Amino acid sequence: MTARSVPATLPQQLRANAAQFGDAMALREKRFGIWLSITWTEYLTRVRNFALGLHRMGFQRGDRIAILGDNRPEWVIAEVAAQALGGASIGIYQDSVVSEVAYIIDLCQARFIVVEDQEQVDKLLDIWDDLETVESLIYFDPRGLRHYDADFLVAFPDVESDGAAMHAEQPAWFDEQVNLGKSDDTAIISTTSGTTSKPKLALISHGNLLSMADGLAAVDHFKPQHEFVSFLPLAWIGEQMMSMACGMRIGFALNFPEEPETVQHDLREIGPHIMFAPPRIWENMLSTVQVKIEDADRVKRTIFNWALTIGRRAADLKFANKSLTFWQRAGLAAARLLVFHNLLDQLGLRRIKWAYTAGAALGPDVFRFFHGLGVNLKQGYGQTETTGICVIHRDDDIKFQTVGTAMPGAEVTTDNRGEILVRGPMCFSGYFNNPEATTSALTEDGWVRTGDAGYFDEDGHLIVIDRAKDVMTLHDGTRFSPQFIENKLKFSQYVREAVVFGGDDFPYVTAIINIDFGNVGKWAENHKTAYTTYTDLSQKPNVYDLIRREVERTNADLPGAARIRKFLLLHKELDADDAELTRTRKVRRGYIASRYQELIDALYGDYDEARITSTITYQDGRTQTLDVAIRIEPMEPVPGGVAS
């Protein structure tokens, strides 16, 4: 008999779900404008067939399968199928350039790669000769591939039908394989975000994933009937944790959007109950609302601002654990009826019960905005090495300056230097093929060194300062976090990204700012400023004035030494294709500092402008050289009077 008490692996959990939920919906994908669903029984059948097909192609226990593509049913089927055979999957960000794909596949030594479409196939064909370990390339969208005749190219349905044939011959084999799975088998290999170096490969076990799901479900009571939209890259640990771990453990359905461009629309159609997204997504939503409101007529704008004031006040009272007076309650009800109800509907957040942000700090103003609307947005903290998160806000105990308290099962502490340490069942076992990195990330008694600096407040909430390496000592000796200043800048709808320099070697604080092309472009149109490209717009004098006001606003809240003394508007958007951001859109500070050395020199010298020649890499790998003059904007006299 099979051991069906508590499933120890994702495939065992899938089998249990198929038995329990049967014809209930497991996966739903929008195609041809309609939502098509796959039941738990069908899900299991497709996983079984694909697994058996993989086995026929030579997939062994302990092998790895790399997956590259948008979120689709085939993505998760391939992952669970590999796991059913005792293998592991590794997700690669679908927008990775060829060199990144080659690096990761080489590092993980995958033998099989599952890709979505022609775009990804072309990427891999480019580097095929260098991929020594890879034997087959399995694709699930055939468009444009009709005339590709390489024998290592295999269509996804062919693997499935091979598997179905094998199942007819050996009906018990799949179940036996699934039974062999153990909790500490590696389930997925997850790339670390790589803000400071090339990505490392963290080994995450089934036990890690399922204990994470159990921990989160103990905090927030997810139910099988809840809806979840899987729209962030499945290569990201956060999406793995929600879709694969929680989705599988709880049995709620995953909804896959039609295309990346339709996410907002699809979110609205589904109306998810649970949403987990990095700060960037929440910031974008806020910025969309801000822009739309600015375009609205005066009556609407006035009503909106009135409602938002009421909402924010209610949020502040909630944060302070105070109750609302009768009139405040009545006002909030009116604001909900007139404004928030529709706004949340537009954003797809009307049914949201639990919204999470993690991965980086979210500005307090963004936080208050969503709580003002009545969205239960909670901060979590964690990293790839702790299978997503290990610290989280509780529903009735939300403080926006903290990330909350340890999840059930997790131990969180700080060492004598202030570095945050984590121990518990969600902690990974090490990096793949990288013992040195493993030794430095894991202590002997099983603590994960997070590399983040932080401390606990009087209520036991963890406060994360920044990456320990990034925390800077200002010229007057105070310690300060560049991320804190960056987040203040980024609250402006006109600022897309900001990189602040200032500690240690630098005499004062400066900022390199990326304008938000859409919002500043719209502002320019409204203010009769003609522009052509991003570069042109970024260097317009009145755009500098606009951003200057935002920097002034930021400076007003900062202590003297931390104020931004000079800034410049970068001529191009920071881009993951240029390695300036990680694939999860985190700033790679060290790389930016070396790449834009001339600009930083100019910010700390006595210059009005800096010339820069830079090379832009397009998605297809072509490059182009740009030569631009960038204005340096002084804000306040610099200490020591180096510049005017």
Next chain:
Amino acid sequence: MTLSRFARPYEVNSPPRRRLVVDHISLSFGGVKALTDVSLQVEPGKIFAIIGPNGAGKTSMLNCICGLYRPQHGHIWYGDTDLVKTAPHRLAHLGIARSFQNIELFNHMTVLDNLMLGRHVHMKKNLLTALLYWGSGQAEEIRHREFVEHVIDLLQIQGIRKQQVGALAYGLQKRVELGRALAVNPGLLLLDEPMAGMNVEEKEDVARYVLDINEEWGITIILIEHDMGVVMDISDTVAVLDFGRCIAVGAPDQVRSDPAVIKAYLGEQE
């Protein structure tokens, strides 16, 4: 219901792919000779490009094929049908569709409605059943919508399905126009400068779509385009017009090295 990504639209193979033979046609407007004794042969399932300097008669050629102009002499055979003698509105029934050099869409309608309009020729219900809607009228609309969704999928315009055409960027409007022509489910598609006014990346996209339409759906394509790089890359056959005469026809490489073509394009050294 599950729709496999590997399935093809249900009716895609229905219009027969016929050979198009342009047989010694001449077209003049008063004293201006737009086309003089031009003969071409377009094989089914191929991409056929017509190139030539401005005013060479490329668009006139396309207009003759689709019945907008009537040549004074000659015949245009599509299978056994002489298009010169066919009423223009019959062409859609024969499976011939076209896009225009200047966008000709209904700006105040959504992308979806513009595409559904392309299905009009295939709608069989009369005003009464359409007004009643439920029943067979609804069933028919669902069938057409399904076809249109395949077009949307092919051209990757899911994100703008419900948007008004007039509010879209130029490149997207061109794509929608291509989509409307495709919605007719043609066997022969005439494209008049589908990439005009686009940047390199947009052109690459459209070239990709043209190849997909040809390869995946097996549609014969006659294409007018100025971008030589694109034409030479994707066409099976290229015809060169100059002052209304066809001065060369052949494979791209052959045409590229043809002295008459070089002369027409670059001029001659005095």
